[in-house]
Amino acid sequence: MTGALAPTKPLTAVDRCDRCGAPAYIRACLPMGGELLFCAHHGRRHIAALRDKGAHIQDESARLSETPNSTTGER
16 A cells, blocks of 8 residues: 555444544544544544644534435435
8 A cells, every 4th residue: 555545434333433432423544544533522623733734524414404305214
């Protein structure tokens, strides 16, 4: 690998915030390897500093505002 970030997979219900244990909606892939997972609240607090340090941010917090499909009851 040439230092490029690996593609990220969608966050699931088993992914939890590293700060508080809530469901994770934000993944920060660190430039030297590794990742941090955050709930939307903690992600908003740390996302700017992580970006400044070169982290790739996968933000799925928009899923929080999704509403169930009124016809089928599914999301």
